[in-house]
Amino acid sequence: MLDWNDLRYFLSVARTGSTLAASKQMKVSQSTVSRRITAFEEDIGVKLFVRKPSGYDLTPRGESVLPAAESVEAAILSFSDGIEAESRRLAGTVRLTTVESAANAWVIPAVGLLRERYPEISVEIMTSDQYLDLARGEADIAIRFGPKPTQETLIVRHLIDMLESFYASEQLVAQIGMPEDIPDMARYPLVSSLDGESSTSRWVAERVPGATIAQRASTLSSIIASVQSGLGASILPCLMGDDIKGLVRLMPPIEELTTPGWMVTTDEARRQPHIRAVIDFVVEQIQLSLARRPTHLSVVQAA
Structure with a gap:
């Protein structure tokens, strides 16, 4: 089975006419480009380029497969654009509850960045020292501190051990x-x-x-x-x-x-794409924030 990355190297050299120009375009070394082209030719059993002091010229066989390679490239780019467009279409309201300190330190900065990626998702932040009942729909997501929540209907991810x-x-x-x-x-x-x-x-x-x-x-x-x-x-x-x-x-x-912190939701909420997007993004931003504070916290990889 062909590797899309091999086609990328083939197309870059075909368009630029040299492994040096292709290496600059792809931000890799010239030797890497040369090695990948040679390995690709050996894998498919076809000579694609004529090596000359002035650069690389396509052979007749290389010329014949160039349109097909460009069609594959167009299809992959179209697929990638479609995925990106779909992610940006995620929309809806997500209700997140936590204590005021966590909201100020983590959630509000994360939501500001989240808006850039998912502009149609709105996050309602409810700060309270009292637990809202996620199982009854009082919120979609909670960041809690203390003993691990044990309610059977809850999905719990360990975030941190806070000093x-x-x-x-x-x-x-x-x-x-x-x-x-x-x-x-x-x-x-x-x-x-x-x-x-x-x-x-x-x-x-x-x-x-x-x-x-x-x-x-x-x-x-x-x-x-x-x-x-x-x-x-x-x-x-x-x-x-x-x-x-x-x-x-x-x-x-x-x-x-030392106080453990938890990301908490329900299975029903987690299955909704816009809620899952918020969970994953907030967890990612919290971990990045904690990684910058090694003397303050013991960071635990979320499950």
Whole structure:
């Protein structure tokens, strides 16, 4: 069976008249072009070119097969154009839900790039610390953090393992000093979630006994604002805390608090081309973003 790439080399040399010009056109070495042409001729048992000091001329047999090769090229280009046109015709509304921090860090930038590729797809971003019910159609896609969702109707992809640590404002660190270890965080006033039963809240209660909770807040953005204002220290994702001007990471990432992140959808939603396109694109952009932050995160290849 003929290899389309062999035809590409044949056509390039036939049109330019030399392996040097063809190599520049195809952005490969001249020796590669020469080798591919020779191998192609041997495979089909036909001499296609006459080698001359001035270049390559088509033999009569080469002249006779040139129109057929050009027809194959036209068909492949037409097919490629059709696929591209079809991808650009993907259209519809996709509802994606996640926490505000993930939306700001990953989803919104990804959606901006997605619009360039799929201009007829509209993504509605719903930020909430509460889980929407994908099985009941409250959203099409979710990016969630914490234990792996176990609902049977959900399709779950592991995205990342996100590192976390204590952060405080530069002013508060100047007043109190850097902690020697985790129990020494008891010297700091702490900002915590309203959910006293969350895994982070329970961990703080166990590892920092006697800690003073100076402020409680219901959302991560509120906790960050409280830390920035100097109300106290708090545990934040390193992805965010390391990038916030005026905050200081008080210790290395806390291994026990590493939080897995998940891309979640349903089988029904995943089967819809415009939704699948958004899933694949957002996952791709998240992985590219995380790859640029090796000190902040442990990146896990999505399944």
